[in-house]
Amino acid sequence: xxxxxxxxxxxxxxxxxxxxxxxxxxxxxxxxxxxxxxQRTFDVFxxxxxxxxxxxxxxxxxxxxxxxxxxxxIASRQRPAVRLVLLFLVLLPFWTxxxxxxxxxxxxxxxxxxxxxxxxxxxxxxxxxxxxxxPTAVVLGLVYGYxxxxxxxxxxxxxxxxxxxxxxxxxxxxxxxxxxxRVIWPLTLPxxxxxxxxxxxxxxxxxxTPDLMGGTGGLMIGNLVQSQxxxxxxxxxxxxxxxxxxxxxxVGVLVYARWGERGDP
Amino acid sequence: xxxxxxLNAAVAAALALGAAAHAESEWTCPxxxxxxxxxxxxxxxxxxxxxVTNFEAACGVRVIYxxxxxxxxxxxxxxxxxxxxxxxxxSDRVVAIMIEEGLLVPVDLDLIPNWGNLDPTFLDLDFDxxxxxxxxxxxxxLGIGYHVGRVGFEVTSWMxxxxxxxxxxxxxxxxxxxxxxxxxxxxxxxxxxxxxxxxIQRFMIDHGSNxxxxxxxxxxxxxxxxxxxxxxxxxxxxxxxxxxCECDDFAFVIPAEGANFWVDNLVIPVGASNVPLAHVFLxxxxxxxxxxxxxxxxxYGSPNQAAVDAGLIDEELxxxxxxxxxxxxxxxxxxxxxxxxxxxxxxxxxxxxxxxVGR
Numbered sequence: 001x002x003x004x005x006x007x008x009x010x011x012x013x014x015x016x017x018x019x020x021x022x023x024x025x026x027x028x029x030x031x032x033x034x035x036x037x038x039q040r041t042f043d044v045f046x047x048x049x050x051x052x053x054x055x056x057x058x059x060x061x062x063x064x065x066x067x068x069x070x071x072x073x074i075a076s077r078q079r080p081a082v083r084l085v086l087l088f089l090v091l092l093p094f095w096t097x098x099x100x101x102x103x104x105x106x107x108x109x110x111x112x113x114x115x116x117x118x119x120x121x122x123x124x125x126x127x128x129x130x131x132x133x134x135p136t137a138v139v140l141g142l143v144y145g146y147x148x149x150x151x152x153x154x155x156x157x158x159x160x161x162x163x164x165x166x167x168x169x170x171x172x173x174x175x176x177x178x179x180x181x182r183v184i185w186p187l188t189l190p191x192x193x194x195x196x197x198x199x200x201x202x203x204x205x206x207x208x209t210p211d212l213m214g215g216t217g218g219l220m221i222g223n224l225v226q227s228q229x230x231x232x233x234x235x236x237x238x239x240x241x242x243x244x245x246x247x248x249x250x251v252g253v254l255v256y257a258r259w260g261e262r263g264d265p
Numbered sequence: 266x267x268x269x270x271x272l273n274a275a276v277a278a279a280l281a282l283g284a285a286a287h288a289e290s291e292w293t294c295p296x297x298x299x300x301x302x303x304x305x306x307x308x309x310x311x312x313x314x315x316x317v318t319n320f321e322a323a324c325g326v327r328v329i330y331x332x333x334x335x336x337x338x339x340x341x342x343x344x345x346x347x348x349x350x351x352x353x354x355x356s357d358r359v360v361a362i363m364i365e366e367g368l369l370v371p372v373d374l375d376l377i378p379n380w381g382n383l384d385p386t387f388l389d390l391d392f393d394x395x396x397x398x399x400x401x402x403x404x405x406x407l408g409i410g411y412h413v414g415r416v417g418f419e420v421t422s423w424m425x426x427x428x429x430x431x432x433x434x435x436x437x438x439x440x441x442x443x444x445x446x447x448x449x450x451x452x453x454x455x456x457x458x459x460x461x462x463x464x465i466q467r468f469m470i471d472h473g474s475n476x477x478x479x480x481x482x483x484x485x486x487x488x489x490x491x492x493x494x495x496x497x498x499x500x501x502x503x504x505x506x507x508x509x510c511e512c513d514d515f516a517f518v519i520p521a522e523g524a525n526f527w528v529d530n531l532v533i534p535v536g537a538s539n540v541p542l543a544h545v546f547l548x549x550x551x552x553x554x555x556x557x558x559x560x561x562x563x564x565y566g567s568p569n570q571a572a573v574d575a576g577l578i579d580e581e582l583x584x585x586x587x588x589x590x591x592x593x594x595x596x597x598x599x600x601x602x603x604x605x606x607x608x609x610x611x612x613x614x615x616x617x618x619x620x621x622v623g624r
Contacts, residue, residue, distance in 0.1 A: 233337075
């Protein structure tokens with residue numbers, strides 16, 4: 001508890017207080033109190049907030065589209081050893097530093113990278129396509145980075161699923177499609193919500209991926225926070241943006257608490 | 266031949282061999298520093314690759330060498346409290362800020378015998394009268410680097426870049442970058458007029474649709490990788506890749522409208538853990554051979570007159586107008602003048618325009 005106060009609540013309090021103060025010499029917060037930084041956050045950086053939410057939502061959706069079938073596939077393997085190996089493969093990228101993986105992805109999508117080389121060689125495009133430093137690159141990087149966080153909770157939910165429910169549904173005349181939507185999907189929903197939150201929340205605060213892969217079109221709210229603290233040293237504005245980010249994340253956590261845990265079989 | 270004569274001959278032969286291979290520094294380390302540690306905080310790619318190791322060998326000390334992508338990062342860290350760096354390398358504008366905010370330790374020129382090697386042109390400048398806090402290190406310009414083949418024409422002006430149809434990268438050096446746009450518009454690059462700053466901001470948004478990335482002093486890498494065709498970078502960084510690739514693919518130009526000219530300076534930040542050794546290091550860097558090695562490696566201008574006079578700096582660098590501009594070009598160069606009331610206004614304008622540039 002003391003640990004939580006010291007390393008979480010106290011810094012949070014500093015950030016919260018600083019966000020209502022005026023920017024002084026060297027960017028340090030000074031009196032008097034002001035709401036200017038919040039006004040600026042919404043008026044000027046509003047487009048970036050919306051863009052960030054869009055990126056995070058798209059990342060979550062894509063992770064779900066790829067992650068759910070993957071988890072289903074792994075869970076439905078008969079032999080435990082095979083399941084274990086497949087799960088291990090999902091986790092394997094974590095053994096490599098995130099920066100290294102991002103740079104590896106950059107070498108693939110850059111203008112003179114592998115992907116463009118193949119596209120040109122296969123005659124699909126005339127000139128290399130600009131892929132790096134686009135919003136697409138950011139979402140690709142985020143999906144790549146956070147996909148395991150989606151697969152694992154869904155896998156846990158699918159594995160806990162009692163097969164006999166599905167058999168019972170089939171016996172009662174439900175086709176596979178109907179059995180999925182009426183039985184499997186509702187029973188695995190907590191895993192879906194948990195996985196979605198585990199992707200959505202860190203994706204909102206991401207700054208390494210947009211920094212390296214986003215360029216001007218992929219600027220996210222995390223980059224704004226970082227540049228205020230690092231380069232500019234504008235502590236109050238950085239704090240205000242952080243607080244807004246925090247509230248957005250908090251709403252996400254509430255959603256998780258409300259729907260994520262409920263309905264566990 | 267007596268043993269002593271034999272020894273002398275051997276030493277002479279060894280010296281001759283050494284001189285033939287490479288001009289050796291005659292700098293000797295003052296005694297009493299062995300075993301100590303020095304922390305240096307410098308820009309990336311801004312020192313010769315053996316400068317630090319040679320210093321460690323000469324003095325028997327250990328050097329912790331860290332780099333920063335932009336001096337705003339360095340400044341932000343120093344403002345929060347120097348974590349123990351003994352040497353930093355701010356530009357003229359940031360030296361003025363650091364003096365104003367009391368972040369620098371005075372430099373004792375008596376401890377720097379090599380001081381006399383410096384070209385007086387670079388001494389006693391407005392940002393630090395009497396050089397009480399700073400020692401000039403190198404100087405250069407912020408101009409345009411580009412890929413000759415991809416661009417397909419000779420870039421000569423900022424407008425060539427602002428209107429270019431293809432990927433471009435600006436640099437995260439707020440005042441110099443906005444100052445460059447200002448000279449392209451015919452506005453004073455040090456303007457404090459809010460309307461003019463707004464106009465610069467609008468101009469950059471209007472001409473920023475080709476900007477794919479705002480680089481952190483790594484623009485030369487983007488150019489080398491083919492990610493962008495045109496990049497705003499510091500002169501030496503482009504000359505470094507031109508030298509490395511041994512090809513004619515790249516070019517650097519000081520644009521016709523004018524360009525930012527800066528002097529980077531060695532300083533000792535408040536909170537330095539070894540101020541005496543920092544002075545020894547400053548003296549070492551001002552040695553003509555050491556300074557020439559750094560200038561030859563980084564391809565920036567050297568204020569070390571002794572190194573130039575002794576012919577230690579590569580001829581091709583000295584005759585390169587992109588590094589040592591002719592008098593006519595010099596007329597068009599501008600310095601960014603520090604004004605703490607303007608810093609926040611420029612920062613705000615930059616943060617806003619960054620959102621709207623790009624596709």
